[in-house]
Amino acid sequence: MWLRFTSHLYVRIWLAVVATVVVLAFLVGAAWQLSTDPPQLPIREVLVHNSAGEIIGKAQTKPDRKLGEGLEFDVLTRDGQTLHLELPRPKRPPSNSWTRPPFGFGWMLGVVALAVALGTYPIVRRLTQRLEGLQRGVERWGDGDLSARVTVNGSDEVAFLAERFNHAAERIETLMDTQKSLLVSHKSLLANASHELRSPLARIRMGLELMGDGSGSAQRAEISRSINELDQLIDEILLASRLDARQADAEPFETLDLTGLAAEECARVQAELGTAAQTHSLTVQGSARLLRRLIRNLLENARRYGTGEISLELSQSGMGTQERVVIRVNDRGPGVPPNQRERIFEPFYRLPGASEREGGVGLGLALVKSITERHGGTVRCEDRPGGGASFVVELPVLAAA
Template sequence: MKSLYLRIYLTVVAVLLAFALIGGWLAHRQIEREREQAEQAQDERLQAMADLLERALPPADAPAFEQAHALRRWSLQLRMPLALESATGERLASTPRFERRQELGEGSPPKVLTLSDGRRLLVLRPWRPRAGLPPVFGPLFERAHVLGLLFVLLFIGVALGAYPVVRRLTRRLETLKRGVERFGAGELQHRVAVDGKDEVAALAQSFNQSAERVSALVRAHQSLVANASHELRSPLARLKMALALRDETGPNPRLDQEVARNLAELDGLIEELLMSARLEASAPQRQRVDLLGLAAEECAQAGLALESELPEAAVQGEERLLRRALRNLLENAKRYGGSEQDLELCRRGTWLDVRVRDRGPGVPPELTERIFEPFFRLPGHAEVAGGVGLGLSLVRQIALAHQGSVRCEPRPGGGSVFVLSLPAA
């Protein structure tokens, strides 16, 4: 995790450095462009000034004092240090400011403008002693220095500010990593703290939700294994006892029936366990199933009445699983439902309801959800009543796998109604 922290922090710093370098390069290019434009504009102004002075100055053959007088007058008006040389390079006139700047060596070399008659006009750009640069260029270079300093300060400030942000982020990731390791080591009740509302907090919340589901599944499987072991042990013990008695007493039809019944119970238990495991491992196959036809077949086999006014009733699902759900509901009604049981198939909007009704002792309201848990039996329903407590649990699994539901309702006049609801095709 430390390497992740360093990678994140160094990435942030590298991005900031790249931003500073690119920003500095762009600023430098802009300043250079402005400098070139300023130089070009000044050269154009100086050339225009030279054209003006050429027309205003006395001709080249005029006396030197006239040329000097005119040059000084125009220098004062233009506020520019000027000097005038002949075509041969002889100094004809210069202003005091030009001579003083030349003696002190201040500023840049003079700009030489050649007039049409061969004379040369020397111009010194205005100069500020503080900056040592012409006023046109001084602000540009000062701006470059200021921008460079600002980039450096910005880089340092953001790099320092990014450290606690990155450290806090990676610390939360480290906490999440330790929580995952503890959960993986077997501490199924361990959860991580959800701090904040960002992606890391969402990840921690998702981990807690997943851990809760995994813990519930592990507890359910542990309970299933424990209950399955108990349920398998009971018929096996009865088989062992029946076989031992048969060895002692010889062939006995009653013992043979007991052996056959216990074998059938074992077979049913194993089949329901395998079907439950398959439902958890994979989704059912989808095809159009005639639910009305299935209900008619199962009711005929169970010897129960079917009530339905629907011309047809079809759902999308796996026929084998839906048949098993109907069979389990009907067997449950025959086992505990007293003397009156039937099945009603009706439509409720976009749903098809299979209602298996009985006149049995009913289910207490506080237990209408628990009866769908694996291996749960109502108080007073002993093993001798038949069944192993997986039938209704398997019905719920099949219903959920088909985006449906199952519930138990009290029946007016006594008894129960088990309602299997499935989306109509």
């Protein structure tokens, strides 16, 4: 409880001020006590009378009498006798100047400490409240709320710091808004241009079909291949734009048999399909069109860069709510360097040295990552034992009813 109480800045400042004043007052009082001479006691006189009321002797106290001692008198009478009189002090509880009310030094120290505590607390609390407001504003801004601002009060260092924070936050928010606008405009322009390219591509394909088979069959095949690549590129650009714009969220998710979907795509590229022993079908909740594109892009990537067999393996991992379907596509290509295994999922990124004859523009794996994340899964690239690469996709499993 004490640690929690003293964790606040204003409490620590307040306690430091009070402790400083108390220590200072204590030192001043101690020095005052040590430097003060003991008080000079008054000289007391005693008179001795006989039964007739005549004074038969008198005496005075000693001049070097100390504080706290009783009164002693040596009375010399008229007849030459010496009488020794002693008046002891009454028994009182021990006390000293530090605790004697109402003006003892200890009482004065307590009053000073209380006065300082009551006087400094509002000042310290007001200062630290402004610092706490600045802290809350910075935390909101750090959590992603770029519109967070702090109130500027006064003209001291705290106010200057708050003003500079507001200025920096406003500039960053403006830059982020500008960047988002440019990115949206760029993607919109790219999607519109890709869409407009469909019409001329369709006319070129139709003209190529009307030419028929002739002596230029090699050139015709090359033109046809280029048209197909452009058509695939346009499809990928449009799909990437829809995924970025969250338009793909409108597609209904349904329970899918992933085994059947994978079998169809493997048959299209003559890839080997392997599944672990299962007592029920591998099902996921998702979009059939997007998951088909995910598997197709992985197989096409393996076929494009691989030199041997291509295989697709389906399995399950985890238990209960953590159960997941694992899609693993293996090839025997050159593999992917460890420092490139994150970058290959960036749009339009290709490995250094990739040949133009291999095709592709670097959107296939970026779409795989976007589709995987849309379905709440993860994707990664690993080394394949014996050479090559393995692309692993993990998707949540829909429990069988």
